[in-house]
Amino acid sequence: MKIIIDAFGGDNAPKEIVKGAVTSVNLIDDVTIALTGRKDVIEKELAEIGYKGDRIEIIDAPEVITCEDSPTLAIRQKKNSSLVVGLDTLSADDSYDAFISCGSTGAVLAGALFRVGRIPGVLRPALCPMLPNSKGGRTLIIDSGANVDCKPEYLVQFAVMGSAYLKATYGVENPRVALMNVGTEDEKGNDLTHAVFEELKQMPQINFVGNMEAREMLSGDYDVVVCDGFVGNVALKSTEGAVGFILNALKSTIKNGGLMGKLGALLMKKNFKKMALDLDYTQLGGSPFLGVKKLVIKSHGSSKAKTIYSCVRQAYKLYQNKTMEKIKESIDSLGEDSEK
Amino acid sequence: MKIIIDAFGGDNAPKEIVKGAVTSVNLIDDVTIALTGRKDVIEKELAEIGYKGDRIEIIDAPEVITCEDSPTLAIRQKKNSSLVVGLDTLSADDSYDAFISCGSTGAVLAGALFRVGRIPGVLRPALCPMLPNSKGGRTLIIDSGANVDCKPEYLVQFAVMGSAYLKATYGVENPRVALMNVGTEDEKGNDLTHAVFEELKQMPQINFVGNMEAREMLSGDYDVVVCDGFVGNVALKSTEGAVGFILNALKSTIKNGGLMGKLGALLMKKNFKKMALDLDYTQLGGSPFLGVKKLVIKSHGSSKAKTIYSCVRQAYKLYQNKTMEKIKESIDSLGEDSEK
Numbered sequence: 001m002k003i004i005i006d007a008f009g010g011d012n013a014p015k016e017i018v019k020g021a022v023t024s025v026n027l028i029d030d031v032t033i034a035l036t037g038r039k040d041v042i043e044k045e046l047a048e049i050g051y052k053g054d055r056i057e058i059i060d061a062p063e064v065i066t067c068e069d070s071p072t073l074a075i076r077q078k079k080n081s082s083l084v085v086g087l088d089t090l091s092a093d094d095s096y097d098a099f100i101s102c103g104s105t106g107a108v109l110a111g112a113l114f115r116v117g118r119i120p121g122v123l124r125p126a127l128c129p130m131l132p133n134s135k136g137g138r139t140l141i142i143d144s145g146a147n148v149d150c151k152p153e154y155l156v157q158f159a160v161m162g163s164a165y166l167k168a169t170y171g172v173e174n175p176r177v178a179l180m181n182v183g184t185e186d187e188k189g190n191d192l193t194h195a196v197f198e199e200l201k202q203m204p205q206i207n208f209v210g211n212m213e214a215r216e217m218l219s220g221d222y223d224v225v226v227c228d229g230f231v232g233n234v235a236l237k238s239t240e241g242a243v244g245f246i247l248n249a250l251k252s253t254i255k256n257g258g259l260m261g262k263l264g265a266l267l268m269k270k271n272f273k274k275m276a277l278d279l280d281y282t283q284l285g286g287s288p289f290l291g292v293k294k295l296v297i298k299s300h301g302s303s304k305a306k307t308i309y310s311c312v313r314q315a316y317k318l319y320q321n322k323t324m325e326k327i328k329e330s331i332d333s334l335g336e337d338s339e340k
Numbered sequence: 341m342k343i344i345i346d347a348f349g350g351d352n353a354p355k356e357i358v359k360g361a362v363t364s365v366n367l368i369d370d371v372t373i374a375l376t377g378r379k380d381v382i383e384k385e386l387a388e389i390g391y392k393g394d395r396i397e398i399i400d401a402p403e404v405i406t407c408e409d410s411p412t413l414a415i416r417q418k419k420n421s422s423l424v425v426g427l428d429t430l431s432a433d434d435s436y437d438a439f440i441s442c443g444s445t446g447a448v449l450a451g452a453l454f455r456v457g458r459i460p461g462v463l464r465p466a467l468c469p470m471l472p473n474s475k476g477g478r479t480l481i482i483d484s485g486a487n488v489d490c491k492p493e494y495l496v497q498f499a500v501m502g503s504a505y506l507k508a509t510y511g512v513e514n515p516r517v518a519l520m521n522v523g524t525e526d527e528k529g530n531d532l533t534h535a536v537f538e539e540l541k542q543m544p545q546i547n548f549v550g551n552m553e554a555r556e557m558l559s560g561d562y563d564v565v566v567c568d569g570f571v572g573n574v575a576l577k578s579t580e581g582a583v584g585f586i587l588n589a590l591k592s593t594i595k596n597g598g599l600m601g602k603l604g605a606l607l608m609k610k611n612f613k614k615m616a617l618d619l620d621y622t623q624l625g626g627s628p629f630l631g632v633k634k635l636v637i638k639s640h641g642s643s644k645a646k647t648i649y650s651c652v653r654q655a656y657k658l659y660q661n662k663t664m665e666k667i668k669e670s671i672d673s674l675g676e677d678s679e680k
Contacts, residue, residue: 218585234522234578237553241558261611271597
């Protein structure tokens with residue numbers, strides 16, 4: 001498998017990206033990597049790490065897209081950026097299978113749409129990160145922010161693509177699909193969810209289990225949570241914010257907790273570390289942009305080498321399981337249905 | 341001040357409600373309470389507690405509205421329910437100043453709208469619970485679920501009412517109003533937030549500080565967070581879910597953490613308890629339904645006596661500070677503006 005990685009996207013580029021690439025080829029035999037970005041800088045980073053193998057190539061791309069750039073403008077104007085060069089290579093050359101970037105979300109999405117393109121039949125590609133849940137499994141949130149104004153038919157496709165993704169990649173037999181809503185009763189919701197609910201409950205392709213409240217998102221009772229991108233983004237970031245809030249509260253509790261509290265915290269240090277690790281969703285990789293022709297994975301802007309490696313593993317898993325083909329099939333099956 | 345409390349709303353009714361009422365009159369001199377519900381049952385509860393004072397009256401209401409009832413139907417059909425009798429009394433009798441219920445949200449909102457009515461000029465009343473934030477203050481979320489399909493002008497009024505509420509009740513000088521969005525940049529958002537952003541930035545009545553990501557909701561950098569009710573509900577419940585998720589993770593970490601971890605947890609027990617208390621937003625009272633003619637407070641369905649007392653304190657604070665009058669004024673000022 002050949003994976004292109006944007007070496008100049010994200011807060012820790014290029015050092016951590018290059019390090020992650022080296023870790024990946026060292027640990028996964030079947031993978032070769034192409035890094036896009038300033039050749040001289042990448043060569044220097046590789047030399048510093050001491051990588052001497054032949055499974056990392058460099059595709060020179062002198063420009064960099066930053067978060068200050070307007071996404072759509074940047075895609076059009078910075079044709080020699082690490083992002084656009086990476087996406088164009090993915091699109092033009094069949095020998096490349098995937099592209100990973102930690103760059104600006106807007107630019108990665110716009111780039112994937114305009115330089116790689118949608119799978120025929122897909123109305124709107126969607127982002128779908130996975131979160132760890134209370135039962136030790138993972139829950140997929142689709143869409144988490146690519147589409148902030150949605151029509152019902154977009155969410156119907158999100159449900160189908162999310163199901164196909166989990167089934168193909170992680171062997172989840174009959175993924176339980178829930179619709180994010182303000183209550184669990186069938187009649188709850190706004191105009192959008194009412195329309196989506198009616199559609200989903202009639203679909204033989206998916207295992208629709210009904211409405212779900214955001215409180216239950218991490219309960220482990222659902223595999224795929226369907227929502228519009230605005231709502232998904234708020235749900236995801238509220239969760240992140242609450243986690244940060246509690247860990248802060250925990251710290252200040254310990255700090256102001258007297259001798260006993262401090263001693264207790266010291267004894268629990270290892271346990272706290274393990275917990276933080278369990279909660280770290282970047283370990284599960286990045287978010288694929290489902291619905292574009294080839295595999296594009298958006299990783300967190302603050303990704304370090306470890307996360308890059310997680311994303312490469314994730315891409316490899318999708319490749320091995322022919323996930324992209326199965327997503328195409330799931331969308332095709334929808335088309336045949338609607339033609340009936 | 342005279343407060344009506346729905347003694348038969350919520351999971352712990354009537355016992356905890358009655359207990360909370362007794363605590364309230366014992367601790368706040370100026371307040372008298374009217375409990376609505378089955379007279380015989382309430383009398384028995386009062387006798388059990390041993391309350392012999394004359395500051396709690398009972399208004400008999402034999403019917404009960406449950407979560408299984410359709411809210412609007414229940415309001416029309418169960419005219420002798422503790423909820424409808426309470427709201428009708430509030431509406432008809434000027435000597436009563438506020439109404440508190442832990443009953444079904446939908447029924448309380450429908451009841452407040454149809455039996456008490458909106459302040460002239462208010463397009464949609466809104467729920468606005470307060471959350472503790474990382475700086476030790478509180479942040480108001482408006483709307484948290486009363487209106488799941490919103491027009492821009494509703495959110496504009498939410499901003500104005502939320503500001504007036506914080507200013508009047510808690511003396512917040514110049515409340516920082518933020519618009520919940522998927523990013524902080526001015527141009528971020530969906531059709532709704534784009535329209536609201538343009539309106540809010542032109543309003544002299546409020547201190548609009550721009551877009552905010554859900555991740556920052558509890559940061560303490562904002563006083564009023566404006567959003568549509570669907571989004572507010574998702575943000576609030578995602579936060580609740582994440583808190584539950586982490587506390588669970590903490591418990592299982594301790595359980596599986598070996599002897600050292602367990603000893604540490606034991607030493608930290610007091611600190612954990614304090615933290616849980618700091619995070620408990622029910623301590624801040626319930627959520628007023630801003631925009632109806634008289635003060636209606638919706639408290640959490642799982643409220644216990646302590647929360648009822650918090651709600652009574654909250655109602656008393658609003659009363660002392662003439663908050664309801666100031667909300668009316670804030671809406672009037674908007675009308676004059678738009679007539680210009």
